[in-house]
Amino acid sequence: MISRPRLLIAVIALCSSPLVAHAQGDMSGMNMPGHIMIPSGSIITVADVEFMQGMIAHHAQAIYMSRMADAHGANPRLLRLATKIDQSQVAEIRIMQDWLRRWDQFAPDTSSWRTMHMSGMLTAEQLKTLESSKGVDFDRNFLVMMIQHHNGALKMVADLFATPRAGQEVDVSVFANDVVSVQTAEIGVMQQMLAQLPEK
Amino acid sequence: MQNVRRIAALTAAVIVPALLAAQTYPTGNDPRNGLKSGRLDAGTAASNMRQVSFSPKPAQFDTVRGLTFINSDMAFGTHFVYQGNFAGFSIWDVTSPEKPVLASVVECITSQGDPSIIGNLLFISAEGGGNRNDCGKGGVQNPKxxxxxxxxxxxxxxxxxxxxxxxxTCKGSHTHTVVPSPTDKNIVYLYVSGNQGARSDSELVGCKNGTDPADPSNSLYSLDVIKVPLDHPENAAVVTGARIFTGLDAAPQSAARTSAAAGRGGRGGAAPAGPPPQPTGPRNCHDVTSYPAMHLLAGACASYGLLVDISNPEKPVRLAAQADTNFSLWHTAVFSNDGSKVVFTDEWGGGTAPMCQASSMMEMGGNTILTIGADKKYTQHSYFKIPTAQSAQENCVSHNGGLVPVPGRDIMxxxxxxxxxxxxxxxxxDHPKELAFFDRGPIDPLPGADVPVAANAAPGARRxxxxxxxxxxxxxxxxxxxxxSELDRGFDIFELLPSANLSANEIAAAKLVTMSEYNPQSQPHIVWxxxxxxxxxxxxxxVRNKGLDASRTTAINAALDAAEQKTGKARGAALTALAKEVDGDVSGAKDSARVRTMVEAIRALAAVSK
Structure with a gap:
């Protein structure tokens, strides 16, 4: 159920996105999604590659959610948090894509969240709820769902470091630790904001 | 208990008042905009400083891309600069700053390699999962x-x-900070920081990843302290884990948990069952700066800036905690010399992301200035971010620094x-401002340019x-x-140049301050x-701040010139007379405190003129 759409989106990305195709460079050496090949003796592992690929999709959904805030009448403080998440995670997606390309791996683009389902990501039903809410309702739904989303990212990092030999390559290690620091702090901020919303 | 914690957290986490000075990016042209890209041939722009020398990174550290071989922090001792690298360190002999000479390059995989020097001992932080006891490459095959x-x-x-x-140590060391023993010259303590989780008990006995910040057996939520006997460094060991993070859990869990549970009611089933409640307060600091002369420590700890009493280095005690939703990751701190202010930096984007673009949020990824009150609590005053936009090709955010020892001013x-x-x-x-800068264009070409890729390079090695x-x-x-310390390019040395806002005398006074040893995160007290x-x-x-009438500053200047022409006791007498005269200026001056300080400096000069 998961692998088929992933493959589909990969093909779309390759055909339609000049940015992706360009940056992939030599196509012959490139790994296809779902077929991760790591040269023996490499410092990176399949888990590292899956983590980076999955976190791109994970981040991409957070960006999609954050960009709703303005049009859905989010309060100013929430709007600022959403802008911060947007700007932070856009930059991080580039870091992850650069890393994957440097290691000859397939780099998903920002549409990947529609087909890859990682820990904590919103279900279609939750998305519909978020998309159809306004004002304080939006604020509440956004916060509850983004806390869930961030907790999913923390779980992805925990799973990565729990995998033998994974998380040793220095870029992965630094990035994954940053995800924990930043998203843990943001969960704290969001829980506070949630507590300060007017009662239903 | 839950409620008490919640209230405490909300009180500590002050929302920044809107009246904090907000910067906007200037619209005018800045010489830093549009600089030519390139690794060693990038365009440069400088204001009020000049480049004395540039030394490229040693060849041993220049093959694989990414963070594997980047330079990190520095420490200073006698005539050497110790420059950390994620794969070892370099020792530069800077006897001739125009031409630094590499004394040695040590290859030893050690991310992130932050160094400190005490006498003949160099301490290097090791955090990453691929660091081995034997310094070797290829990663850790056996957890032991x-x-x-x-x-x-x-x-x-x-x-x-x-x-x-x-x-x-259980969590490794992202950074570390030297705290000398106040009583024993043979002992230094290393405060070990880093937000990495703990390793398993099977890898290092006694390590535990727990969720309770107050649990004494939990490796998280504690600041590890290593005690080093300088005459027997082989006996260095962790002596304590200081629980300075307890009660900073900002999570009002009851309300949030209920709503969160309701929000997960979808039938999709893909949402996680919900991880166990994790405290959201800091589980460690990213970096701490000690100020041993003041018995203080400023901790930059993820979502908080802490103030800690270190009178007893084995028992640090938290005095204050500041939170700010405009700060993504409290990263590092610098005290003013009198200990009344702290500059905290925010490493938004982790240092690897371009967070100084024209579209980037101006209130994030910069510095904030706090004052420390008589009650040893923080008050937040302002933000400072470099007043020019950088390109999308340039990873940019506020990072490490230290004081420039100009008397009478706080300059960093x-x-x-x-x-x-x-x-x-x-x-x-309330009004921090820029005095000088040096900037290069991006390493990578701007988008749209043809990007060459070395076809034969090994995976991971492409530039x-x-x-x-x-x-x-x-x-x-x-x-x-x-x-x-330039991460990718090498090692730069600069010199300040006089300008309207920093005089030749101020630069000369700063040069009178010499330190045989300097570890920036262990802040020395400056005495001129x-x-x-x-x-x-x-x-x-x-003269600059019109703190004293122009007629008086002109007269004092002339008197100083005349005194300088004299020697020995005659100079001393002239200065003593001048000091007495300037005493009379104190009460009527707009900046009487500075006039008083100047009188003291004149008297001190008179005392040594004999």
Whole structure:
């Protein structure tokens, strides 16, 4: 159920996105999604590659959610948090894509969240709820769902470091630790904001 | 208990009042905009400083891209600069700053390699999962070979450093900070920081990843302290884990949990069952700066800036905690010399992301200035971010720095990664301003350019595919010059130049402050010698801020000139007379405190003129 759409989106990305195709460079050496090949003796592992690929999709959904805030009448403080998440995670997606390309791996683009389902990501039903809410309702739904989303990212990092030999390559290690620091702090901020919303 | 914690957290987490000075990016042209890209041939722009030398990164550290071989922080001792690298360290002999000479390059995989020097002992932070006891490449095959903590090298022969000891800690060491024992010259403590989780008990006995910040057996939520006997560094060991994070859990769990549970009611089933409740307060600091002369420590700890009493280095006690939703990751701290202010930096984007673009949020990824009250609590005053936009190709955010020892002012130099080296005046906590800068164009070409990719390069080794991380990790003033560690390119040395906002006398006074040893995160108390440039610095400041009538500053200047022409006792007598005269200026001056300080400096100079 998961692998088929992933493959589909990969093909779309390759055909339609000049940015992706360009940056992939030599196509012959490139790994296809779902077929991760790591040269023996490499410092990176399949888990590292899956983590980076999955976190791109994970981040991409957070960006999609954050960009709703303005049009859905989010309060100013929430709007600022959403802008911060947007700007932070856009930059991080580039870091992850650069890393994957440097290691000859397939780099998903920002549409990947529609087909890859990682820990904590919103279900279609939750998305519909978020998309159809306004004002304080939006604020509440956004916060509850983004806390869930961030907790999913923390779980992805925990799973990565729990995998033998994974998380040793220095870029992965630094990035994954940053995800924990930043998203843990943001969960704290969001829980506070949630507590300060007017009662239903 | 839950409610008490919640209220405490909400009180601590003050929302920044809107009246904090908000910056906007200037619309005018800045010489830092549009600089030509390139690794060693990038365009440069400088204001009020000049480049003394640039030394490229040693070849041993220049093959694989990404963070594997980037330079990190620096420490300073005698005539050497110790420059950390994620794969070892370099020792530069800077006897001739125009032409630094490599004393040695030590290859030893150790991310992130932050160094400190005490005598002949070099301490290096080791955090990453791929660091091994034997320094070797290829990653950790057997968990027993994993090195995470602080390495101790004997550098008595700077041409042949020798690994003396690997001190293992549960969470490794992202950074560390030297705190000397107040009673025993043979003992230093290393405060070990880093937000990494703990390793398993099977890898290092006693390590535990727990969720309760108050649990004494939990490796998280504690600041690890290593005690080092300097005459027997092989006996260095972790002596305590200080629980300075308890009660900072900002999570009002009851309300949030209920709503969160309701929100997960969808039938999709893909949402996680919900991880166990994790406290959201900091589980460690990213970096702490000690100020031993003041018995204080400023902790930059993820979502909080802490103030800690370190009178007893084995029992640090938290005094204050500041939170700010405009700060993403409290990263590092610098005290003003009088201990009344702290500059905290926010490493938004982790240092690898371009967070100084024209579209980037201005209130994030910069510095904030706090004052410390008599009650030892913080008050937040303002933000400072480099007042020029950088390109999307330049990883940029505020990073490490230290004081420039100009008497009478609070001035800090710091690295902003590819945002360059920047000098900031924070004497007025409400209105920090830029005094000088040096900046290069991006390492990578701008988008749209043809990006060459080395077809034969091994995976991971490609340069030119974009995303090259570089710039100044940290910039520090030491014995008259500014030293900057460039992540990708190498090692820079700069010198300040006089300008309207920083006079030749002030620069000369700063150069009188010399330190045989300097570890920036262990902040030394600066004391200026009795000297004419020190007196003239105060006088220049009184002219600049109109703190004393122009007729008086002109007269004092003439009297100082005349005194300087004299020698010995005659000079002393002239200065004593001048001091007495200027005493009379104190009460009527707009900046009477500065006039008083100047009188003291004149008296001190008189006392040494004999």
């Amino acid at each position: 070979d994993h090195m995470a903590g602080v390495r101790i090298f004997d550098v008595s022969n700077p041409r042949a450093p020798r690994l003396v000891k690997n001190v293992q 130099v710091q690295g902003w990664y590819q945002g360059g080296v920047d000098v900031m005046d924070f004497s007025d906590a 030119g595919a974009g995303g090259t991380i570089g710039g100044s990790w940290g910039a520090y003033y030491w014995n008259g010059l500014i030293y900057s 010698p009795a000297a004419f440039p020190v007196v003239r610095s105060y006088l220049d400041q009184l």
